[in-house]
Amino acid sequence: MLTLADGNLPEVVSALRETLKIVSRTPVNIAVTGDSGNGMSSFINALRNIGHEGEASAPVGVLKTTQTCACYLSPHFPNVVLWDLPGTGCATESLENYLMEMQFSRYDFFIIIASEQFSMNHVMLAKSIEDMRKKFYIVWTKLDMDLDTSALPEGQLQQIIRENILENLQKKQVCEPPIFLVSSFEPLSYDFPKLRDTLRMDLIKNRCHDLLQNLSHTCEMAINDKATFLRKKITTQSLHDACGISDADDLAVCLKAYQLFFGVDDESLWQVAQRMGRTFTDYTNIMKSRDVQGLNKRDLRLTWMTCTVLRAFLSLLRYIPWLGDHIIHYFRRMKQIYLLEIVAKDTKTILRKVLEDSIIPQ
Template structure:
């Protein structure tokens, strides 16, 4: 459906505000953060799945700004129209021509990329100002991703732009926009020509210490050919990452901190009391039984993992392979300290200590508490790994 031109094109000074009040942890609302901490503390991993999906659904509506920039005459406005899937004759299209047509930044939208704003920026040759002044005036910090447009040659201006963007820690692509004309005017084979273009761009960037960016060779006249489909796919992936990486990192951090607090609390209780008084299990010597209790306490028991796998569309073995604590034998193999604490020699020594008046029983209880603290630590580490995978799987369905 054709939209009014005003909705596609707005001045650079237009501000983007959100009605959601975000927590300072980097993109998760405070109420949601509390719900997540509660779910992790109670070992409710299915609830963690639901919360992660809720957060990503909210983040997916966040605006993302893409800057289209390069030398004048490289076809930036034509590329903007091609990416939006509209022709130059469309009333909502970016103006194009052989003369400079973009003198001020203009914002466009496309139904193919909801809540994504394509900023068609003036070409570097659109005024007499120096490149340094151009870079200062473009307000790079307001853009999330840069599409560096080139054709005919990859100039020093492009390299300066790439170095500036890299120095800001932002992503950028190099997009060669007139590959159709290159193919029609060269005696080289298609494969050799495309390889030469890519190698020239990479060599020019690497000479100036710029890391290898994604490079796409496209034709704005044929937006379904060449690298255009790959470009759209890559854009969708990176737009998702731009929107969701912050909230996902915040959730991951919150999960780790909650697990650390839970472990600290349980260790304190184990030190103050006998393990059986703390968790109400059987005798302190039955480490296999205690391991099952600890796994259930953190929500990584077999039944819970099966439910999580069903919810995320994964096979349960993907989660079980992350566990060192599936059973006591596996946990002992994975940890030398626990293996030493539970070896035959140590068991024999502890049996002998029980017969030593006063000091012996105290030493045995102290050693049991140390062993249980180690088991708690190992189960907690497994839980962190499981939660990390749950967050990833909840936002990227199989």
């Protein structure tokens, strides 16, 4: 990443945001599945904010209405294809055949629909999707009907349903997924608003996951290369050539030079914050190397390197020919390299936050 190698963090941010705009248009295929009669089609209509009698709605009914895969779009979820799959047991004799016939590998994301009971089919669907290392939700529909037929308070009934789902998942050692209790006929109530918000966020992360992993790796490699380059300069006592440091014993001067070298100086961070729509302190507060005074208080190793006793000892060594200079240079390099490592680590922390902030809308 050339701009990072040049220490231009604001330009990295601009390039990243443009790349993410392109990635955000990548289509995502969401499979909606579950036992026959659980209300997958009704859920899709509710998620799309379309009435069940609408012309573009998924057909619903008391009987099994979805016999083949059908796809639907929604303006509320751009570049997302919702696939209404036939229920388990509708077109196949076993779950294994069902997974093959429905071509589960083609989908990026799954929503498992359940109602009335959380069956072994639901558990095995969750287990199979987890084994594919793909994200899924459990959505319990018809909560309104459960509340109408139960004498329990709403909160207690919801807790019982959640605990039952988790208990069944744990039998097959399935990790706890997001669970939403909704009514497809009341899409503004219960967990439906939370489901929509969570899904929007997870879709962004789903699209950007591989890109962010690659960018994170590339950025960290570039930071490591810069740190290696500067470490060699410190070892050969040519810091002035690399960073323009005139007094290598002044850690405050060295710190500012290192921050400028890596692109995490105040001016660069101000520009990054403006381009990201964040505050300056969002980034400075996560830096360990904000200033030498604060760093000395928090870092015991650096405190020891700069303590009065050690400075006095090094002053005495100046009177010992050759050996004294050799030891003094060694401690100076040790402090400079350690400070360099702290700034490099801070740069990685800043970049990780920039990557995270890039996919999280303000």
